[in-house]
Amino acid sequence: MSQTLTLEEIYAPIEKPLQQVPDAILKILSTPNDLASDVIRYFFSGKGKLLRPALTLLGAALKQPRLVESQNAALIRLASSYEIFHAATLIHDDIIDSAYLRRNLPTVNVKWGAQTAVLVGDYLHDRALDVIHTEGSREVFSLFLKTAAEVCDGEIHELSQKQNFNLTEEDYFEIVRKKTAVLLACALESGARFAGAEDQEAAALYRYGHYFGMAFQIVDDCLDFTGNEHEFGKTLGADLEAGVLTLPLIRLLEISSESERKDIVGLFQAGGEASRLRSLLDKIREAKTIEYAFGKARELNAQARRELESFPASPVKQSLDKLLDYVLERNK
């Protein structure tokens, strides 16, 4: 098996333009409004993985390395806008009682209240749109509009399924696809299209992004059970707390007998959060459903890898390949 690289090593071919993304984000979002400025500086001080801009840059570099070497300003702005859109969704997502931490910082909702979180999220959303409209082709912009609608639909779907103990794996995968995978796929395809990719190449990269994104979110959901609160940077058990069912628990319910199911549902409805979480974790460990979820992630990763086959060997292709290993190994 190949050696797993750090994110830094994977990002090497796009290191320079990616380093410019945080400044580009702040520039795109600059506003004379002090409140908005404060929230924006605060939110982006928590370092994220910049996965979406990295994918845009990798997509562009795969097709036209010179664009990345020359640090094309329009490309950097385009890449930044997918992170801005993602941030908008995170800020809106955190407007739930149980999300206290995001990237090891109290959420915008906790620090400034729901109204500010709503409006600043709206602002980020609209700024992202504006930049993608300006820098992207009509195709890139249409793909983004479709993606934004799917992301929102996925979140409403997830919300409407809270506390639904009959949620199927199929439903779960559909929510994950919409809420996470499509934006990663869109960011990657858009970078490639910006660099002049043909429809066929763009479609293969979109599919890679989709499979990669599915695997990424499944592992992310597993980390909600296994992660260390500080390392993972969001509240441990937050999904459980919010009544969101993810694959390890869905699988556990699926393979449980009727009476075991009742016990598990009872744990949800009871108070006493810490002990409840511990009991659920014990059951999940015993049934090895986290391993089951990782198995699904591995299958999706293999599908993603196949989509890369048609591209000639290059450092960028290798980065996209190594990113798949990284997903399975990451612990934050």
Place this chain on the structure above:
Amino acid sequence: MSQTLTLEEIYAPIEKPLQQVPDAILKILSTPNDLASDVIRYFFSGKGKLLRPALTLLGAALKQPRLVESQNAALIRLASSYEIFHAATLIHDDIIDSAYLRRNLPTVNVKWGAQTAVLVGDYLHDRALDVIHTEGSREVFSLFLKTAAEVCDGEIHELSQKQNFNLTEEDYFEIVRKKTAVLLACALESGARFAGAEDQEAAALYRYGHYFGMAFQIVDDCLDFTGNEHEFGKTLGADLEAGVLTLPLIRLLEISSESERKDIVGLFQAGGEASRLRSLLDKIREAKTIEYAFGKARELNAQARRELESFPASPVKQSLDKLLDYVLERNK
């Protein structure tokens, strides 16, 4: 002085396409998601004035009456999307503690919680964008993106100025311009552009919409003090409750002595809502600052009327003219 017409009479030249707007809205927003569907049907069951679609249709009819007579489907969709965008901002606005009623119905926030209100607002916002992108020219879409950014900026500005007792009339007018006037202006200009208006005509209608919108919001803010709760359809004194200062109070503070100012600010900081509201109303009545605000609205209306002068006489022009009288006479 000319006779004031009802909104129904004013809307006569666009009656038929306007009647199709509520169905067009529901069609644009149709979704397989039950939660979102429920919220959407609920929200749009409260009848609004449909001012934004009416302006789009009037703008189109002023330029090309046939478009409206033939009930052009793309135009109806475009007109509907400004109402959808407006609804998105209302749903997000109501995520504050003090907004219980909207169009005589409990707000989405009260009925389904903040998380649902955030996501459904996002969904409406994105659907509006998508339709305007599809049906509008590049100019119409760019105007909309600029407008959406201004609306959001205006709302953040308003939020950041809550409880600021030194808010100037200038600040207030800037907030009103961004949060209300620009969308009305955008809806009107976009209708005219859809019907092939030249830049000069489009600009004159934008200015009309701007002045009209300013007057509209100033009167709306006055109704927060004078309206009957049932008639007005939102909580009486809601702005006060939320700490939002509007023109009658800003003017009152402006013309008060230092010690009177202290009394007024004290009324804000004290508890006992009903008596506080009554005391403030007494002071406002005594100082005749609602009359002052109406005076400002009248000046703005006169400016709006001048923008119509260059257009030839027509029933549609008369509707735009009568709409200005309506604003000053309305009590809901």
